[in-house]
Each structure stands twice: as structure tokens, then as C-alpha cells.
Amino acid sequence: MLLEKEAFFVDTLLHYLCVNFTHLFSMIQNIRIAVDAIVFGYQNGKLYVLLIQQKFGTSETYWALPGGLVGNDEPLKEAVQRELREETNVEVNYLEQLYTFGDDVYRDTRNRVISVAYFALVDSSKLSIKADTDAEHAQWIEINQIPNLAFDHNKIVQKAIERLKAKLTYQPIGFDLLPKYFLFSELETLYCTILEKEIDRRNFRKKILSFGFVEETDKISVHNTGRPAKFFQFNTKKYNQLLQEGFHFEIKFA
Amino acid sequence: MLLEKEAFFVDTLLHYLCVNFTHLFSMIQNIRIAVDAIVFGYQNGKLYVLLIQQKFGTSETYWALPGGLVGNDEPLKEAVQRELREETNVEVNYLEQLYTFGDDVYRDTRNRVISVAYFALVDSSKLSIKADTDAEHAQWIEINQIPNLAFDHNKIVQKAIERLKAKLTYQPIGFDLLPKYFLFSELETLYCTILEKEIDRRNFRKKILSFGFVEETDKISVHNTGRPAKFFQFNTKKYNQLLQEGFHFEIKFA
Secondary structure: OOOHHHHHHHHHHHHHHHHHOHHHHOOOOOOEEEEEEEEEEEEOOEEEEEEEEEEEOOOEEEEEOOEEEOOOOOOHHHHHHHHHHHHHOOOOOOOEEEEEEOOOOOOOOOOOEEEEEEEEEOOOHHHHHHHHHOOOOEEEEEHHHOOOEOOOHHHHHHHHHHHHHHHHHHOOHHHHHOOOOEEHHHHHHHHHHHHOOOOOHHHHHHHHHHHOOEEEEEEEEOOOOOOOEEEEEEOHHHHHHHHHOOOOOOOOOO | OOOHHHHHHHHHHHHHHHHHOHHHHOOOOOOEEEEEEEEEEEEOOEEEEEEEEEEEOOOEEEEEOOEEEOOOOOOHHHHHHHHHHHHHOOOOOOOEEEEEEOOOOOOOOOOOEEEEEEEEEOOOHHHHHHHHHOOOOEEEEEHHHOOOEOOOHHHHHHHHHHHHHHHHHHOOHHHHHOOOOEEHHHHHHHHHHHHOOOOOHHHHHHHHHHHOOEEEEEEEEOOOOOOOEEEEEEOHHHHHHHHHOOOOOOOOOO
16 A cells, blocks of 8 residues: 555645646546446345445445446456445345446536446345344345435436336246245245236236246145145246247236 | 647656556556447348448558547436537437446457447438438448447447347337338338348238327328338327337237
């Protein structure tokens, strides 16, 4: 790191340059680039997003999406994985690019920052673990309980929810949010929760099972108060095989 | 602009700072942010993309997508519209964000540049005009004739074509590429061209007309060598009304 004297010297010089050569510095691009992660989790009929607490200045504490500046030699997708790991301790193998936020020039009041937002879905069984170990800095917040976030992060979360709703109907992403073995009723409830409406459960079950990649297992739920229910699982191999054969996943809701 | 003496002074100082404070400068983000535009046009059964000729160094001339660095106080979407206007003289009202390219750290060999790519569709009647006035710098190049482009621009174009193909099946975007009045056979050919396959023309016609937002006009084609054909038009008002009522456009092709 810098010695204090060096830092002072550089600072003085840069200040001199900025004051005396404003016309030159205005020609140089002065925009920072960041990444932000929207990580969704699901449990017991509720959709969660992973947030962190950030401190700005002396007193204001804001909830925000995990994220930060991109390293000079760092691919975007590695930057977002690193920020997630550093700030929340959550490892996500795959994040999908959502959108780049750079139309609002003042979205960060300190500097012009353009943010490339990524989103990911994680298995619900990971939720409880993380809530324990990182509760102080990172927390799973239910989607209906999201407070005012820093910057334009509420807008980013909103965009991610829209994408999630849309994808649910044309990709079998719901399974990414469930544990390996799930009750069919849990899958139905997940769809209802994310789409924010009731679905025709009989048609839904018929349709999903007709695809052939959701399989009944011989595991039986013992927790349920009603009659015993079978656990199901998603067969990734079968799904990929169907995709190769030109299959298009699609579920319509009236 | 800078006086020569000033420029020399700033240059010397910056060089001094870089040499003596490498450890400081490596901590400062040194990434540029650019926008690139993929503008599609369509005419006579062929899909075109708008390209410009760029000079690098002294002798190398490359075709490239129109685009450039974002201004410090410039929203991303304004930057891409400005670049398009400056480099091709083409005005486009709406561009959709495609993807942000920033995983390949060396996509520009001169500096790290992250590019936010946007795509747009323009009415085919605009194609001939532009080919006349800006032929030297900007040109409509047929999709199958695209040469090796600068940077990773071939990859960007490929991504845009994939998005275009996908959107064609769930949004009525084909009409944006056609003039106000078009023959039904032209719409069919457009779908065949973009999807790169034959479609069932009878089913396609039946399906499209069943939506109710493509209307027969009383204009009749006189150019055709076969029997006279009626011109059609897209009714935007009707389409928006249907959207509000919860209508989802969708065309499937076997």
C-alpha cells in the first residue's frame, strides 16, 4: 500500500491537474463499471432475495444488492461471482446476465457508475444455512418485505422479478429453487407464489407430468398432516435429451 | 483544446505518476465503456445489418458495428443513438438492449472496453435511401455476406440474430421490418428468411389473420406477375388493445 507522504503527493498532483486542465480531463471517460447480483431463493411458499447491509458516510445504513466494481483484468461473470462470495459467502455456479443499468446518470450520487446486473436461483436448502452464518452482513429478505434499497437497487430487483416470472413459463427454472426431492404440491405453490396468482392445479400437474422429465420417486413425505405424499425429482438428463430433440418447455396460465 | 506546452506538461506528469506509483494506479479502475448498435433491415427476401468501415492504425480497414465510447453524462440509450446518427446518419427511435460484452478482457486489444450492445429493426423502405447517401462510410450488408468484423463484433451480430429469431415467435416484430403496406407473401418470406427454414404458409396465414391485427387493405399490387394481390397492414392500435386484454402473440413452427 501507499505511504502517507506518497499518497499526499499524488493527491496534490492530481488535484493540480484537475483544476488546471479541466478541459483535458472532461475529455477523458470518467465512468466506473460495477456488477450486482440478484440471487433468488424459495422456501415454504415464500420467495427471497439475498441482500447485504452497506454503510455510506457516517450514519446511513442501507440494504443493497451484493456487488461492486469490476477488476481491471476480471471478466464480468467472474466479478459478480467474486463479489457474491466476498460479501455473502454464497457460491453460485451460474448467473445469467439480466440488464445493464446506465441510463440514469445519477444512480450513484458519488460517481457515474454503470452496473451490469446478473441473477441466479439457488436451491432452497441453502437458505437456512446462510441465514445462520452471515446473518449480520447478508440476509435472505422476503420479496414482499424488501425495504428501500441503496442506489436504484429496488428497480433492479423489480426487473429481475419480471424476468423470473416470464422465464417460469418457458423454462423449467422452478426446479432450481426447490431441493432435490420435492412434493408436487410444493412445485405448485412455488408457481403460485412467483406468478402471484392461483393456478389450475389439476391442469398444471397433468401438463408437467406429460413432459416426462419430472419423476415420481419412492420416497414418501412423513411430515404432511394429510395423507402421505410421494416425493418427485427433476431428471436433468431427460430434459436435456428432450431439448436436443427440439422440445420446447411451455406452460400457459389463463 | 490543449496548447502543446500544456499537453506536454500533463503528459510528463502523468508518466511520472504512472512510473512511480504503479501500485496506486493498479488499484484504480481502468476500463472504458462503449455502446454498439446492431440495426437490422430487410428487403426482397434478404436480411441486412448496418455496418461501417473503421480504420485502425495506418493501413488496416475493418468493417465494424456502429458504436463508440459513452459520454460522461450521457445515458446509455442516448449514447447509442448518437453514435448511430454520427456514424451512419440513421435515426432510430427505439433500440433494445441486447447484451453487455465484458467477459473477454482482450476483446479490444488497445484497452479494456466493455460494450453494451443494442439492437433495432428498421423499415425496409429506409434501406435504399441510406445505401445512397452514406455508401462510403456506412453500408447495409446482407447477413450471409458479413466479413470478418473488428473486435468481437461477429459474435455480437450472432447474438443479435439469435435474439431476432427468438423474438419473431413471441412478438410481432416482423412488421417493423416491412413497409407500411405489404403483401402477405412478403411477410411469409420474411419469416422464412430470418428463421432460415420453410414454414407452412397456409397455417401461417390462417394463424396470423386469426389474431385480428393484420388487416387487408383495398390497395392492390400491380407489380406482381401472377394474379393481383392485396396489400396488408399492421394495426398497432388493435394490437396494443389486445395486449391490454392479456393477449399473448405466439407462432410455433414445427
